[in-house]
């Protein structure tokens with residue numbers, strides 16, 4: 001084992017000397033130093049200074065069954081002893097990816113029966129782009145290449161992931177998006193549909209997609225991709241009728257409907273998948289994060305009959321795959337993770353108890369002077385902090401106030417995520433009413449301190 005008896009300062013020094021972090025300003029980090037997480041249990045993580053931190057983000061939207069479930073460690077150990085690795089290329093497989101595919105076929109949206117594995121959400125979205133383009137190619141429609149996505153979408157951080165994503169800041173670095181990726185307005189009513197009804201706004205947002213299809217020409221459009229609820233984009237919950245309209249549109253123009261279930265999958269909405277919550281039948285889904293509750297890296301693409309039939313029946317090869325596709329240890333851990341979610345009734349508990357409670361409690365902040373909107377669905381929720389509550393005016397440029405509030409949350413030993421000027425949460429499915437109550441106390445304190453702070457500064 002590596003030496004694990006250094007103190008906080010020593011870890012921070014080595015971290016700063018040698019370790020590059022994702023999405024980080026390293027000059028800033030080297031002055032503050034990293035928070036060093038040294039243990040984790042249930043809905044809490046503990047740092048090297050002994051702080052007990054309520055993790056309302058489930059790591060990065062992924063630790064669905066909570067921390068410290070030794071069953072997963074036992075399964076990983078056992079599988080490592082039996083077959084730690086073998087590939088799934090060349091007409092070969094180990095048993096865990098086969099069994100995991102069977103289990104997934106039972107719980108994924110109707111019609112999705114085949115699964116292709118990777119090790120991250122970004123990878124699986126990359127697989128989708130290659131798979132769908134190859135699909136149209138086999139059908140003789142070589143020009144159907146463009147993917148339509150949405151502003152504020154998050155689909156990962158590789159070249160394709162960031163191109164599919166609709167994050168302006170990411171596009172600003174490294175000449176993105178790549179050609180063949182385009183973005184339309186997201187169903188973010190608070191910003192884009194201030195004065196109209198939910199239903200009217202859904203029609204408007206879907207009309208934008210249709211206009212984009214017509215502008216590009218349906219013969220050039222491969223697919224539409226979206227998260228059921230845009231998570232990292234700021235917990236953007238679409239109007240109830242949005243997704244069925246999108247589904248109809250894709251059918252009408254013969255466009256593949258891809259749903260990115262990386263956050264919404266595995267219980268976040270109280271259903272196994274967000275697609276089931278919105279009652280749609282995607283052609284393709286991608287998943288990662290919650291499939292192993294983050295205990296090991298694993299992701300996948302679920303492929304519906306429309307697409308899989310072409311690959312399976314036409315005897316066409318697809319030159320694509322990863323060394324770790326169907327990794328036996330990760331797949332074994334996923335099977336155990338899904339067993340726990342199912343046998344412990346976590347979906348029912350989220351749906352009937354903890355999600356309604358979280359949604360009710362967080363809506364109490366609707367009256368807070370800083371809060372423009374409270375939104376959420378299932379165990380995804382957030383408060384949008386605004387400059388002017390009556391006029392629904394957002395802070396411009398965005399981000400400053402969100403960061404101030406996030407730092408107050410950190411000081412109050414609460415993990416929530418700042419997205420622009422909203423504070424978002426996505427707790428483990430094991431979150432209790434008691435922990436939700438604790439979160440609300442800490443969040444109130446943080447919002448109040450933020451309000452005090454911003455009175456003193458120029459925004």
Ligand SMILES: *Cc1c(COP(=O)(O)O)cnc(C)c1O
Nearest residue numbers: 120121122154155156260262263
């Ligand atoms: C996190 C995320 C991804 C990317 O997954 P990685 O494992 O970080 O590559 C893709 N889509 C959504 C919706 C995500 O939240």
